[in-house]
Amino acid sequence: MMLSAQLLAASTEPTSGGWYDTVLFPFKWVTAWVLVGIHRGLTTLGLPEGPGITWVLSIVVLTIFVRLLIIPLFIKQIKSTRGMSAIQPEIKKIQEKYKGRNDQVSKQQMSQETMNLYKQYGVNPMASCFPLLIQLPILAALYRVLWQMPLIASQPGAHIGGFDSTLAAEMDKSTVFGVYLSDTFTNTASNPTTTKILIIVSVLLYAGLMFFQQFINMKHNMNTSNAQQMRMMKMMVYLMPLMTAWFGFIVQIGVLVYLVVTMVVSFIQQIFVMYYLPTPGSTAHDAQMRRHQVKYDSFKEETLAEYNQKLMDLGLSGEDVAKALRLEVKATRKGEDDPFSGIENGEKLREGLALHKETQDHLHKKAQDLELEEKPKKPVKQSKMMAALQKQARQQAGMQPGVRNAQAQPKRLTRAQRDAQAKRRRAAGQLSEEEKAKRRQARRNNNAGKKGNQNR
Structure with a gap:
């Protein structure tokens, strides 16, 4: 039983920093194992074992590994920072809208509108903190691991992660310029x-x-x-x-x-x-746009050279393509399906026009890829709640989705009058054609009677 107690004591860390070490324990354990793993990999490649430069290089490789790990978060941070800069005018409008309104409801509405703006543009204000949140625990864990190296080295059987007393002694005796x-x-x-x-x-x-x-x-x-x-x-x-x-x-x-x-x-x-x-609007962005323009000009020159060669192979010229464009526009105005039917050399003109459009599409896409032309913005997705409310409003008004309401309600009517008219329209939709004809005739007779009374 005494032997079991001694083994249990030897399998634990030699010291504890209270709650701080308790919270950091998972990060210390991972950091220690990664350092040991990197050291083994470096020694496998031929670097010397024992105290020395290999343990220093293990810390260098650990640093590079962490930086590579957070690259996706780093890119997300950049995009989020750009987005925050782009929507600053919209945020200012919201702040001006609720300026001087300190009640709880106004604060909640302002917060909700701001969050909706973030969601619409795909911006996360906390994205800039993610790389730091990843690095801080690792930095703190490395600090505590190095702090415990002399203690582990002096206590045979103690360990932290992959470090036993032997490896801890090696790392503890490793130096940088003699330190x-x-x-x-x-x-x-x-x-x-x-x-x-x-x-x-x-x-x-x-x-x-x-x-x-x-x-x-x-x-x-x-x-x-x-x-x-x-x-x-x-x-x-x-x-x-x-x-x-x-x-x-x-x-x-x-x-x-x-x-x-x-x-x-x-x-x-x-x-x-x-x-x-x-960042758009910076001098670095201006320099990038100049580089992109040079790339686009070179691509355009090569693409047009290839296009002109294909036109020559078809026996066509630029004037023939311009003629084909005029014929297409003319046929579209007249509602004709085939602008080249019955025209001499019509099939070649059709091929030349298709080649022209394909070339223009390639140039346009290249300009968009190089950000020289703005790409079409994707429509903002409508929330399910807003779509449900609009659908409910259409149903209450007796309207079908996508159908224009030909009998729009005048604003001077009361709500009771509008509800009554909506009820009559719903009832009219269930009448037979014969009953509808009778009601139309009755309205005509009623209108004629009103005009007769006015004439008298």
Whole structure:
């Protein structure tokens, strides 16, 4: 029984940070196993085992793996940010509509209209937070894993995830420029001066990369028409590096490696975004449009050359195609089905016109793909509730879907009068033709009597 208790104690973590470690336990377990797995993969490729560069590279690969994992969320964040920028005028209209109305009903209506606007344009205001929400638990887990490496290494049988005391000792003794991965600015097992210098350089590198990335984004990938957004971005460019720099002085060297590599990868992603997914209205977007215009001009030149060659093979010219277009327009006006029947060389004209239309369609589609022409917008889907309400209103008015109400109700009638007329129309729909004829004759006689009385 004592042996079982000892084994149970050895299978648990050596220390606990209370609720913090309890909440982070799943992330720590996954992070530890991923690090061990990456290390095994690198050693299989021929990198050295034991303490050394392989464990440092394991953190680098972990960082790249996390960044690749959140690429879909990163792209969604970009699209959502663009959408939020595009609908700002509509949001302002809603805010002006409810300005000064602080009652609960008005607040709910304003919130509902805003949410409907988000849904209509496919925008999620929280999308910009998703990449950060994924990275924060991993960053915190890596911090706690590195913090526990010396403790696990000193207790045979202890473990965290895939780390046992042997692997923990290897990672704990791995260094970056002579500084252990688990060293911090205030707590170091290596040379204190070297540790502090390395941490300061790493923090400056991290903050500098963040500033440079945000500055380039503001300079080349921001829509300058939104003055409020530009002011906010300018403030964030200078404040964010300062706000995050202090973090580097409380975490380990291993976490700083993760942060610096994250900023390097993030900077590369930003360059990719500026080139392929720039913000409309920015200088980067203008540059993309110029590149797209060059691509379109080259495509158009090749397509027209191929088109003219096919026309020559048919024995046709541009004038023949223009003639075919005029014949088609003329036949359409007259309601004729075949504009080329009975015309000399009619079949070739038909082929030449079809080739012309196909070529124009290809050019039009290419222009749309390169965003030189706006694609047709998809109709907004109607909500089920709104469709049901409209259907109910048509049924109450005795109307069929898609049928124009020829007897539209004048606004001067009361509701009781409109209900009475609707009831008579529904009843009229159930009368026989003979009864309908009698009622029409009775109305004529009644109208004639009214006119006779007016003449007297």
